[in-house]
Amino acid sequence: MNRLIIVSNRVTTPSGKGEETVGGLAMALAAALREYSGLWFGWSGKTVTEFNGHMNLQRVEGVTTATIDLEEADLSEYYNGYANKTLWPLFHYRQDLTAYDRSFDEGYQRVNRRFAETLRPLIEPDDLVWIHDYHLIPLAFELRKLGVKNRIGFFLHIPWPAHQLITTLPRHKELVEALFAYDLVGFQTPEYQQAFEEYVLNEADGVITADGLLRAFGRPLRTGAFPIGIDAKEFAELASSPRAQRTYDVMAAHTAFRQMIVGVDRLDYSKGMEERFLGFERLLSDHPDLRREVLFLQIAPLSRESVEAYQEIRARLDALSGRINGEYADIDWNPVRYVNRNYRRDELAGVYRAAKVALVTPSRDGMNLVAKEFVAAQNPNDPGVLVLSRFAGAANQLHEALIVNPNSPEEIAEALNRALSMPLAERIERWRALFDNVQREDVTAWRDAFVNALAATRSGDHARSAE
């Protein structure tokens, strides 16, 4: 078996204790690497005054990690800048929040070069190199310049936007051309894959060859859809662990067995939390009989706090939860419980299990693993109901959820009402189909599908055409 080198912006091996930064990528990669001999390379999350290229090698929970520190300027131009003020909002259809700044672009290229130069000596001839997410699109191009001839794959965890949208990005062609330094580029859904192909066919004179490769910029590229999953078996086990049971009991006592609706998201404007809060408010106003019978727990750990758009959404959610409670709360009942902290995985599993409904309503989301975790954590004899945005990649697989338009508080309120009154037999039927999918298309299936497809590409093609 080839050694696998995984590269992502952030490297976090979850201890499960809820102290580390959260996000779908970290959860999935830690699970994916567990049975593989290999290496996980990326940023340590720390900054130094001057970049020194020192690598910190560690072995944590069976995974070898190699991390580097970045400079303050890298953080503001690459991570907060090009990655999270330009690409993230644009790829999530928020052109209104997308900032273009030449220094972001330069910082992005510089950090990708730094990643390449530090990683280069660690790569051995037969290694498969698997690079993750929008922070590192140009990394293979930089590695090829340094003579790396290995097979290199890229997986995009977030959506690939519609053709017209990507053309609003200055130098969009260079960004797409950089993807042609890979042997395989993977997307979460066939829709994102098609949007990418459409761009290449229309903007870069691309063609699809007889063997299904996309050819443009003088190079061939294999693309594919590889929907990411969770470690469903482990998560289902976590949900019946003693710690999860304790959390469940505490929740049950505190909610006085009211029907709990739960949302769990990084505090990000792409997660549709404002419309969700408004949807819950609408439920209370339209259904006076449900007041005091329900409560909505929104868990939203803080994320990317230096970016203004994140500060703004935080302020709006603070105000909105306060307003709903001000309007509807009573001396012994608060309709909204809004918390910004991280939880251990087993506690989270207990929370999911105690909920009657999960609201997963992002305005756009590459996949959304919370939807899958909620399903895996349910009690098979009395499962909760998943309300899911049609714009989450997960909606492509989880058809038996109640699918909603996340921009419509009315639709969210209706789906909530339906979920809260759904007969047990229907809940069980829907849940079985959902769980079957979450179990079948789990994180191991995702990893194996991608790694096998990467191993099957013809190594060296790119190195040759770049020469």
Ligand code: ADP
């Ligand atoms: P994203 O990658 O955009 O953050 P996902 O839904 O795919 O979105 O992944 C989020 C991950 O972060 C999930 O594994 C979820 O359990 C985890 N997570 C979210 N909020 C918390 C929290 N408060 N405590 C612990 N883990 C959390």
Ligand code: F6P
């Ligand atoms: O899955 C999308 C993603 O951006 C990951 O790349 C990232 O690790 C996660 O969300 C959390 O974001 P951040 O690393 O910026 O805290």
